[in-house]
Amino acid sequence: MLGRTLFAIVAIVAPTPAVRGDAPRFRFHKGETLNYHLVQNTKVVETVPDDKTNQPVESESTTKVDVVRKWTVVDVDAKGIATLELSIAAMRWERKAGKVEDVFDSSNPDDLNKKEMAQHVGPVLAVVRIDPLGRLVGVKDSKIGPETRFAAELPFKLVLPAAEPKVGDIWDRTYTIQLDPPLGTGEKYQAVQTYTCQEPKSGLLTLNLSTDVKDIPAQAADQVPLLPLMPAGAVYFHVATGRYYAARLKIEKALKNHQGEGSSYRFVSTYVEDIVPEK
DSSP, X not given: OTTSOHHHHHHHHXXXXXXXXXXXXXOOOXXXXXXXXXXXXXXXXXXXXXXTTOOXXXXXXXXXXXXXXXXXXXXXXXXXXXXXXXEEEEEEEEEEETTEEEEEETTSOOTTTHHHHHHHSSSEEEEXXXXXXXXXEEEEEESSSOHHHHHHSOTTSOOOOSSOOOTTOEEEEXXXXXXXXXXXXXXXXXXXXXXXXXXXXXXBEEEEEEEEETTOOSSHHHHGGGGGGOOEEEXXXXXXXXXXXXXXXXXXXXXESBTBTTOEEEEEEEEEEEEOOOO
C-alpha cells in the first residue's frame, strides 16, 4: 500500500461517493484503529561567514522520517467527541549532516537504540480528544510534548466548516504556537490556518491549507524555530466515511542575516501522509 498514489487508495478503501447536501463531519467508532503512513523529508541549508576568513561556509543537513501512526478510538461520547490513543507501529529516521549519517529503524534496531526504540514504537504516546469538526478538545496525556504541540499540529490536519462547503469557500482556525525547549523558552505566537475549498477529487473533499504566524519576530534568528510550523498545501477528507484521508504539504522558507551579515538559512520540507487501507 505504501507506494500507492492517493487516488488508488481512495479506490480501494472508499469507493462510495460522498452524499451531497450533508455537512462533512469526522465519524469515529469506538474500537476502531485508523492507520496512517507518513513520509517527511526536510533539508536545511545554512551559510555562515567563517570567523577567520570571513568567507561564506555552507552546510547542509537532511532528515527523512518514515512512520506508520496508529490512532485507536477508545471512546466516543454523545456529542461525537472521540478519545483517541496515538501510538507508532513502525518508524525509520535518517539524518545526514556532511559525512555523518545516522539511521534509526524500528524494523532493525541496533543494540544502542533498542531501549529508546521501545519507548517510541508500540506504547501509547498520547491521548487526545477530537470533536466532529476535527478540532482539538483536549489532551488527556502526552509523552511527546505539551498540549500546545497538538494545537499547532492537528492530529488530522484540518478543521471542517459548520456547513457543507462549496468550491471557493474559505474558513480558518486560530491557535497559539508555544516554543518549548529546545526550540525556545515558552515563547508564544498567535497563528492562523486558512482552508479554501477546492474542486473535489475522486470523492474527496479537497482543501487548500495555508499557515500564517501573526506576530512573527522581527529578528531572523528568532524566526528559525517557527519555520517548521508553517505548512501549506492540500488536505483531503472523505465525507462518506467521515475520515481524514491524506495530506500533501510543503514548507519552503529562506532567511537572510540570521547569524550576522552575509549569513543565510533555508528550510525545505515535504510532508506526504495517506490512510492505510484496512485489510
